Structure formats: C-alpha cells, structure tokens
Amino acid sequence: MFDGTALPERLLQPELLLVVVLAVALAAVALWHQHARKQSRQREQVLARANDDAQRRLRSSMSDTRAMLDQGSAAILVFDRITLTLLFANRQALDLFGCDSVEELSDTVLMRPDAWQPSPYSLLDFESWISQLKASGFLRREWLFSTAARQNIWMDCYISNTVFEGRPARTLSANNIHAYKMNQAADKLRNGILTGINSSAPMENLADSLCKLAEIRLQDTRCLITRYDQQRDSLTPLGKGGLAKDFREQLPVIPARYGSTSIGTAAYTRHRTLCESVVDDHRWQGYTRVVADLGLLASWSEPIVSQRDELLGVVTVFSHHPRNPDEQQLEDLASIVSLTGLAIERKQWQKAMEAAAASERFIRQLGVDLVNLPSGDEFEPKLRYLMHRIVSHYELGALALWERSGDDETFACLATIHHNTPDTSRVDNTSATIQPIAGKVVANMLADTAAEYITPQDAIYDRIRLGVEPKPILLTALNDEQGEDSFIGFLTVQSRYMYIAQATIDHLQVIGSMVRTVLLNRHLVHSLASDMENEQRERKKLEVELSVARSIQMSMVPGAGHFRETYRNWTIEAWLQPARAVGGDLYELIRLPSGKLLIAVGDVSDKGAPAALFMARTVSLLNYLARSLDGDLAAIARALNNELCRSNEACMFVTMIMGVLELGSGEIQWLNAGHNEPMFVDGKTSPKLWPGNPAAPFGVYEDVDYDVESASIRPDQSITLYSDGVTEAFDREGQEFGEERLLNLGYRAFNQPEGLLGYMREQLLSFASGAPQSDDITLLTIQHHGTIHPVHRDDSKHPAKSS
16 A cells, blocks of 8 residues: 655655756756857857958958059069968069969969079079078068060069968069169170270170170160271171171171172161161072071161271171161160270271381381392392282282383383282293383373272273282372473282272382382483493592582581590590491581580481481481570470471481480480480499380471480490491491490490590491491490589580581
8 A cells, every 4th residue: 555654755765866866967967058059159150250250351451462562663572481482473573574473473484493594593592592581681682583585684672571361471572673784784894895995905805795785785686796898898797706606607708788788788888777677678688598597587787987987897786576776776776886986996096006017117128128129130020029028018919010111101011910929030921911001091090199099991901900800900100200290100009809908008109109219210220321431421520529428418517427525524426437428327416505415316217328418408407406496305306307207208217316415414315216225334334225215217207296315424424326337237257246245345445545435436347347338337425524513604615516
C-alpha cells in the first residue's frame, strides 16, 4: 500500500537529490548557452558591418592613394620590401617606360636582366642598391634605365620604406633628367673637342667625338663626317669607329658630284641636302644598298665651308626613320658643322705650316742646285733629275718645261717628267717626240703670268698634254727679262689625281721664277759660247770690274775686311774673306745716337755678284735703320726684313745676328735671324753656343716679329760671331771644320798672344790649307777684359767710327 509518509523520505535520498541538482544545472547551462549564442550572433553581425565598412574605407583610401600618385609629376614605382616585386607604377612611370600595365613593365623591362644597361646600371646593381636601404631614411642616385623600346633614359631616383595597401613596401620616386644629362654629356664632349683642337689631337679622334656629340644632340641618329680631297675631288669618311668604320667598308670614296649620294651632292652644290627617304631619293640611286645594310632610312647632309669659301668636307646625319629635321635639329646640326670646320681648318693650317717649312727647305736647296746646274751635255740630265725631285716632293702626275728656241719665236719641250719615270738619267724620248709650238699659238695663254688651268676644251690642250687621261693642265709662264710680255718659256703641270692644291701652285710659281733664272743663264751661256772671242776680250775688262767691285764691297765693311779696335777694356776685331771676287758675307759696327754700339754679322744666300749686290743693299739699309731707330733691335729687324722682301724676285735672303752693346755695363741685347749661334767664352768653363730664339732670315717672309734676347758680357768673357763659312770650311780630305773645333779654338785662344781672332784665323787657315774655299768666311770677336768703367762718349775712340 502507498504510504504517504514514505515519499518525502525517498525524495531526501542523496541519489535522487543529485539528479535533481544536475537537471537544474543542465537547464541553467542550456539557458545560458542559448543566451550566449544569441549575443555571439549579435556581435558577429556588428563585426561584419564594421569589416564591410573598413573594407569600403580601405578601397577608397587605396583608390585615393593611386589617384594621388598618378597626379604627381614624378614617376612612382612601389616594390614589395621582401621580394622586390613590383606592386604599383603610376601613369607617369608607365608612359615613361612605354608600357600599358604594371605587369608589362615588370615582365618586359624591370625584371628582365637583358633589358638593363651593363654595369654599373644592371638589374643586380639595382637590387643591390635597393637592399642598402635601412628601416628608416632614404637613398638617392642618378640611374640609367632602358625603356621598352630599348631607348636609354636618365632618372634622378629617391627610394624610401613605406607601407602600401597594408604591405611593407619600398617606394621609388624618379624624375626624368635625361635632357639635363645629355646636355651635360654634350658640354663635356664639346669642351673635350675644343681642348683636342687646341692640343692638336689626331683628326680621327676628333671626328669620332664630333659624331658622338651629333648623336647626343640629334637623338635616334648616326653621324658621319667626310673630308674633301681637293686633288682627288672626292670625299672620304673620317674617324676610327662608329659609322665611319662601317661606311668606309661599304663606300671608302665618294665622288663630289651631283647624284653621288646626298654627301657628294652637298659637296658639289655647296648647299644643304635633305633626303627624307633614302630609298625614294634619286640622289641615292645606286647607293641605297650601302645605307640599307646599316638600317639608315633618311639623310641630312651639310657642307663644311671655310672662311675663304673653300670646301672642307660634309657632315651627314642619318636617321633610322624616314623624316626631315625640324628647326631645332637643323640648328644643332649647324653647330656641329661649325665645330667640325674649326677642327679641320686647324689641322689644315698646322699641316700647311709643316708643309710650308718643308717646302721652304726644299725650295732653298733646289734653288742652290738649279743655280749650280752644269752647262753642256750634263745640263739636261741634271735638269731632269731636279724636275723629278719636284714631281716626287709635291706628288705631281707630270711636269714639263718648255723653252723658247732662239729667235724663231717657237717653244720646244726641253724635258718631261712623269711620277712613274723609272730613271731620270736616261734620254727623255718623250720630250723629243713632242712637236714645237709656234709662239702665236700660246701667246694668249701666256698673256697672264699667273698660273692658269688648260682644259681639254682649249685648242692648245692636245699640243701640251702630258698623259692619256684628260686631266686639267696647269700652265705657268716664265717671262723674259726684256719685259712682262716677253716670255722665255713656260711650265706645264698635271696633278696625279685631278687638281693641284693652291699651296703647291704658289710654290710652283716660286720654282718657276728660279727655273726662269736657269733658262736665262742657259741662254747667256749659249750666247757666250757662240761668241767666245768677244768673251775673251771682255774677260780682262770683267776682271778689272770685279776687282773694283771687290774693293767697293770691302770698303762697305769697317776696316775693309780687317778690323781691330780697342776701347777702354774692350777689344773688337773682325775679319772677312770672300770665297770669290765678291761675296755675300758682311759685318757692321755702328755707333748709335744713344752711345751704344750696334754689331751685326750676316750671310747672304748664294754667292758671287748677286750676293754682293744683295749684301750692299743690306748694309745700306742697316746703317740707315740703325741710326734712325736708335738701336731698337725689334723695329730695325722688322723694317729691314720688310724692305728686303720688296722686289725680291730672285728669292734671296740674308741670315744675320745683330746686337746692341752697352760698353759701360757690358749689357747686350741681340736677336738671331736664322744665323749661326754665337760662341760665348768666359775663360773658366767650356765655351758654349748661345741658342737664343732664332727666327726666319731677312727677305723670306714679310711682317715677321723677331724676339730680342738680353745677356751680359763680364770681364774676361768674350763673344764670337761668325758665318757658316767657318764651320763649313773643309780640309783637303773633305773633313768639315765644324762647331766642335770652333768651341775648342775658343777655349784655347782666350790667352793667346796674337789675340782671340788672330789665333782663330790662323788655326782655321791652317786647317783648310790646300783646299779651295767653299764659302765666304767672317769672324767677329768682342772681348771684355779688366773692370767695367762708365761710358764716355768719345766718337774718336769708338771702334765703329770708320763705318
């Protein structure tokens, strides 16, 4: 039965109580979990709304950041800080590198090692530079990049650490400084070119630098400089490398003719020649393969003309695309042409000076050889030998000498020489086969004594032609002594190529005047040979006249060739001995208004009567100028030189050493006009020669400035002035006296009882005893002994009183 009192007891049992507690706890946990899940869902919804809002704000910020970077003027590149992967490039960077997207810029330019410049601008160098950046700060460097089109571009780069779109990154900000760097490189090149011009750098190196300068100024082009050869009438590429080397292999010589490329056309017309498309331009017909192989499609040629309107060459700029230049490019091209002309003119001037010096020596020796041509049967072989030397020296094609035959007014070819003549000592059969020409046929051609070209169109051309090729012939008339309209002969010259350089023509005219003298002498010899009896009758008369001339000439120098004077502590002696009846040596002592003493020793070119006449003229002028200019050596030398240059058709000259001595102080000023160096002896050390600064002899070039040297002659010192007849005296064995013997004499002669000059004269005559005197001999000694005293102007005791 059910017991009502038993239920509570059962409920109070521990097991049942534990179950109840657990049930209640489980119910509480279930209620709490349900509440927590509800709260979690609410928080998730809040966070989702916050995340969406943050994402919207981030996307807006990224968009604003990219837009802001696109609006700047600099090119911006953003790299991942760890992998250096390109994350972003603004529009300026894409345009600068010629890419449409960041991926294209990364794949085709920045991450391709072969798209970078060589070291120090390679991809590895770039990555190493970026890796140097620390956590803070920035790095700056100028960098040379390559674009997608493989064009170089200079950038001024700044790199710094940043965060980009939530990622650690490095930002590269770059400004385009390509124009600045190109201008800087151009200025450096231009300065180097100007320095090279002034320092006489090789023209090939200057041409390479000029081409580089043109290619910098005119981007996407290649430059070629060609130099004009007047004799060949053609142009040749100038330079060692670059386009010159490639062009020389394809076309080493370009004729200066219209239609012979734009280069030859510009040289022919002397005007700018623009070819927008080489392939379609008629001036490049026949030459398109040359430029096509080099990838050149347009050409702009500008002639280089000197200040004297002479063609020097052509500067040509080639483009890789068919186009014409704009105004700025034409202006840049004109500056390159001007600089190139300066370089070529400087080189030509230097070469002309060297050639002029060589030609001067050649003409001087040739003049001596022409004057000394033997008469009789040896005349023509020796003449042909000298003509062959002329042809070889000036690189001529042929040279012929025509002579008027007697009184019949016809001209016969005396000798013809070609550049390939094997043996000039053989009989010249070519000259013998050329028919004589009547004087009236060449009268019009000889009317002008200046050089004139004869072309195949002239009627006389076939009568005087020198070879098979129809090249122009230069004709130079040789007028007779009877007058300008009377001619003794003429020279015909043909270039080895086409034309003869103007400098060579000038020299040939000088040589023509010397050949004229030879022909006149030849006519004189023939006249004398035909009238021997008359010559014998006149011989005695001539000897008397020569004797009188010798006396007159010797009277023009102090002491008549033997001079000695002592003044206080000075002894001045002079001795002159001509090699012939009359000669060209001279010495002079002139008392100046200032009380100083002008001393001079000179030597006229050539020997005999012509030298004596020139010597007399020199002495007269020197005396007048010395007194009128009161010892101003530079002014005296300049005036004397200009006077001797006037009417000097025989091309004679005089070397001279001239000084002004202050007898009180021993100070001397002196100059050297191509003369032998004076000997200085002080009695304590070995004698020596004063080198000074010698200039050109008097009578060679007008308006020459002569440098004046200063020195001092102290007690127990002496100066010896002499002519080359002393050092070039020979003994019977043909040995030359020379400078070494002269210096030894100066050392030994200082304390000889017969005096300085007396001892030197005896030793010189003893050396040359038994040998014929080859040249005039002049010695002048200035010896200082004792102490220096004040100068007392006593004309009666001055050593130059007799002059």
